[in-house]
Amino acid sequence: MHHANHYYGHSRILARYCGLDDGDSPRIHGYLQHGWNIGDGMAPDHDFVPGVPLLVWSERTRRRAWSLGRHTAYALGAPWAYLLTMMPDDTTELRRGTIWYPFHGWEGQDVLGDHSRLIAQIQLTEPGPVTICLYWQEYQSRRLRHRYEQAGFRVICHGYRGDRWGNQDPEFLYRQLREQRRHLRVASNRLSTAVFYGTLAGCEPAVYGDPMQLERENPVYGGQARIRREWPDLHGEQIDVAVARAAAVAELGADRLLDPAEMRWLLRWPTEKADR
Structure with a gap:
């Protein structure tokens, strides 16, 4: 798996969302976007193998990637957006500053x-x-x-x-x-x-x-x-x-989050922890 897929704990957040072991997330088949940018979602200093999927955050980014000739891009939503669904804001603390x-x-x-x-x-x-x-x-x-x-x-x-x-x-x-x-x-x-x-x-x-x-x-x-x-x-x-x-x-891409089954299919992940 490309090392950037682990940045900021992204792979583990997606594994947790899919009901898998977030302490040892499976290999992601593809390159996962790890920060916002105005290009194809990928870091410009990284080398990529042609044909391997680009897993970008949003439909806007997927379209930009397509226009740049990256036709294997798929929009799945940012791991941050999935984290927010798993950790709803239930605090009663008043926001300040x-x-x-x-x-x-x-x-x-x-x-x-x-x-x-x-x-x-x-x-x-x-x-x-x-x-x-x-x-x-x-x-x-x-x-x-x-x-x-x-x-x-x-x-x-x-x-x-x-x-x-x-x-x-x-x-x-x-x-x-x-x-x-x-x-x-x-x-x-x-x-x-x-x-x-x-x-x-x-x-x-x-x-x-x-x-x-x-x-x-x-x-x-x-x-x-x-x-x-x-x-x-x-x-x-x-x-x-x-x-x-x-x-x-x-x-x-918070308007197009995948359900866990769709996510596991896209990342080529097992369906249950026992399958690993």
């Missing part, structure tokens, strides 16, 4: 930007307590964490996404969901997976501030310019919640 996700780098590229200016804008914009959620790579920087803490923000990290079949963290999305449900708002300086996740989980979204840059950033499929053109209503300090939720449902 904002969870803010600064745009981050990754193992192959650092992010370049003015965090001091971003901090100042967050302080001017957010009325309630603010939780800053850093990607693990930025969280490891004691200096960067301290800058946000000095501003009076609570600073957290959801965990490590996993890498090359090792260092897996199946609790990542569970922690993210618990945190988002504590907050009234979700915000970032780029329209991103976390913003769509938070919107679907009931947060009021916002996208504002310096979008920052990745080192050697490749504006694949049109980059930030295209995102702002295509989703202008999803940018700003205050966003229409109904519009944002409709977009989140469409981009995460």
Whole structure:
């Protein structure tokens, strides 16, 4: 199985939904989308075997993949959307404040930007307590964490996404969901997976501030310019919640979730635990 299928515990969430052992999920036949993007759903730095199915989140993404010549793409819905069906929001805790996700780098590229200016804008914009959620790579920087803490923000990290079949963290999305449900708002300086996740989980979204840059950033499929053109209503300090939720449902495929039997058939999984 491609190692990216395990990122953020995706394969285990789908196994749990299908009634299988989520501690040792079966091999997925295909490449599972692990983050939102405006292309075919796959990471542009990964190599793929032609003909192997692309398992994308939404019908919009499937159509984009088809237009790019990827005719073996199937829409099944984001694992996040399935997690929400398995963990209904039954808390009585009042949501407070904002969870803010600064745009981050990754193992192959650092992010370049003015965090001091971003901090100042967050302080001017957010009325309630603010939780800053850093990607693990930025969280490891004691200096960067301290800058946000000095501003009076609570600073957290959801965990490590996993890498090359090792260092897996199946609790990542569970922690993210618990945190988002504590907050009234979700915000970032780029329209991103976390913003769509938070919107679907009931947060009021916002996208504002310096979008920052990745080192050697490749504006694949049109980059930030295209995102702002295509989703202008999803940018700003205050966003229409109904519009944002409709977009989140469409981009995460929450309107076309499969039932467990359909999911097992698509992923070529056994029908029961005893069959393994």
